[in-house]
Amino acid sequence: MQDYPMYIGGESMAAAAGRWMDSENPFSGEVWARVARGDAQDASRAVEVAHQAFAEGPWRDLTPSARGLLLHKLGDLILRDARKLAEAEVRDSGRLIADMVPQVTYLAQAFHYFGGLCDKIEGAVIPLDRKGYFNFTRHEPVGVVAALTPWNAPLLVTCMMIAPALCAGCTVVLKPSEFSSVSTLAFAKLFEEAGFPPGVVNVVTGYGAEVGAALVAHPRVRAIAFTGSDATGRHLAQQAARDFKRVVLELGGKSPNIVFDDADLDAAANGAATAILNVSGQSCVAGTRLLVQESVYDRFMDKLLSVARMPRMGDPMDASTSLGPLSTRPQYDKVLGYIDTARAEGAKLLLGGSAATRPECGKGWFIEPTVFEVRNDMRIAQEEVFGPVLSVIRFRDEAHALAIANDVRFGLAAGVWTQDFARAMRMAETLQAGSVWINCYRQVSFLSPFGGYKDSGMGRENGPDAVKEYLQVKSVWMNTGAPVPNPYAPR
Known part of the structure; x- marks a missing residue:
């Protein structure tokens, strides 16, 4: 039996209330690990740490190229630890080792690809319909992202969510499913080794009603990424609308x-x-x-x-x-x-x-x-x-x-x-x-957009479109010589 604490601010820590959840092995049916059972207090702590990293910490001051190098380094570490990460997911969710080793190896591509996109995020110079002004746009990160992942493919979905969010310059609080948290916690340790500043990526484990709901409701969370049932996705979208938070929802299918x-x-x-x-x-x-x-x-x-x-x-x-x-x-x-x-x-x-x-x-x-x-x-x-x-x-x-x-x-x-x-x-x-x-099926690449129509969700993962989900556009105007008249002078 092994204990798996949460990962907040670059440190492993137990839940504030000291509680734990059991994780069962789907093949043996036996409890094989204990995972920290967080609550709203832990969720709030993680969000505050992520917000500080976004607004004040060294993450915000990194150049896009430097940010990209960190993502690339993370990809290299995934390649190194692919077998270990795959085995953790097999024990936790019953996935096949024959499938998981190649899949985890491929996950490195997410961070290599999006690492290369970090310094390709560009604004535009707008050709205006008036003289004396210069107008350009900036694409800026939205802020803290709450990423809620499912039990069936925790590592794959985690990478699909956080790689574009980090590429955009956001910080992340991950909440894996209570049924399969171990592989995500094992993965989280690689961020410190890769050189990411503390607080850029955090993992809070626990139940949806105790952790997920608190993350969605937290005022400092500005975007929510969720993969799961359409019923839960609909509820999250309604909650997010109260604070006009971005949502990326990859929901059910009946293909x-x-x-x-x-x-x-x-x-x-x-x-x-x-x-x-x-x-x-x-x-x-x-x-x-x-x-x-x-x-x-x-x-x-x-x-x-x-x-x-x-x-x-x-x-x-x-x-x-x-x-x-x-x-x-x-x-x-x-x-x-x-x-x-x-x-x-x-x-x-x-x-x-x-x-x-x-x-x-x-x-x-x-x-x-x-x-x-x-x-x-x-x-x-x-x-x-x-x-x-x-x-x-x-x-x-x-x-x-x-x-x-x-x-x-x-x-x-x-x-x-x-x-x-x-x-x-x-x-x-x-x-x-x-x-x-x-004449094929189930072909998915980090280079190609992925998402649903109708009740299967909104927003897109993978490809350049995924990065746009975590960016907001700012229009900047400069006066280059246009007169600024007194509007109250006699006419």
């Missing part, structure tokens, strides 16, 4: 993955299986709604079900494991509840449909890969399940596929499998989704 009759069916079957089973379906962009054209339905489903039966369950620390447990016990129960609901609504079970009781699963929270044939109006086809559960829907033609695909309140991502270039472009234009993948 359509559309297979046309001219597609490479083998590639599409591989892509569709990966789209739902990767991370055991615990991904906001999971291809949970598979739309298959009627003319190839039976042939395609034979291929898909064959691939979906192949994953090897077991210990996430074993490099040969290809399907891990659900990350939390409440999520495990929730997914099993959705499977029962699908049966009750008349969905046709094609594969799985139960908890996994194989010996290699031990006491972990495993669920068999599950495939239902459904109608689009069923709950299983409309609500985010967040597990290895696929809803399959037949469609007739392109117009029918588009109508089904867009008939959902989410709009995070979509996939299209076709050899018809014109059709692919039409679908890319008309699908209501922030990311559209053609």
Whole structure:
């Protein structure tokens, strides 16, 4: 058993109230670590430290190039400690070590890329419609950012949030999920080693009602980044509106993955299986709604079900494991509840449909890969399940596929499998989704913007657009010779 304190002002410290939370290993079901349980007092302390670092400390006085070098150094340290950070996340959230080592290694790219953007933030000289004045703009950081990360991909989302915020010159208070805080706390120690001034990045752990709410309400927090459920995101946006705080919300998804009759069916079957089973379906962009054209339905489903039966369950620390447990016990129960609901609504079970009781699963929270044939109006086809559960829907033609695909309140991502270039472009234009993948799925890069339409959120992560979320524009006017008359002189 190891204790993981919070990280505030460059120091590790226990919660002010001295309380701790248990962290359970999703594979063994046993408590393996204790994490500091903060509250509003800890949140306020972290925000004040972050504000001081932003307004008074050496962070504010660094040149953009110097700030970029710090981010680049942090990326190098991530490369050095990739294995250690990956193992922490595997134990805490059940992610596969085979996936996490490459993913953590790639996270270094976030800080290398955004480190390179630090001295590329430029204003503009405005060509005016009047003489005697010079006008230019400055892009300035908004201030303290509260970053609230989810339990399913804590390190990935942390980097997606804080790299552009630091690039912009903001300071950050991180609040990881109470279910998976350890990898973030391990990561936080690298900031001091990289040379970041104390208070630039802080981590306060605890429950949402005790820490998250306090961060959102704090008057010195000027922007909120959140990844999680649309219900929580809607509440945060309402709270932030009271103080006109910026919000970047990456929320739920119910993404359509559309297979046309001219597609490479083998590639599409591989892509569709990966789209739902990767991370055991615990991904906001999971291809949970598979739309298959009627003319190839039976042939395609034979291929898909064959691939979906192949994953090897077991210990996430074993490099040969290809399907891990659900990350939390409440999520495990929730997914099993959705499977029962699908049966009750008349969905046709094609594969799985139960908890996994194989010996290699031990006491972990495993669920068999599950495939239902459904109608689009069923709950299983409309609500985010967040597990290895696929809803399959037949469609007739392109117009029918588009109508089904867009008939959902989410709009995070979509996939299209076709050899018809014109059709692919039409679908890319008309699908209501922030990311559209053609003959591929789940391609995400720190260089390319990512975010949702409709109830899937607002704002963008990754790419130059992400930096803009944490900047505000100032217009500066200079008189270069225009007369300044007395407005009260006799006319």
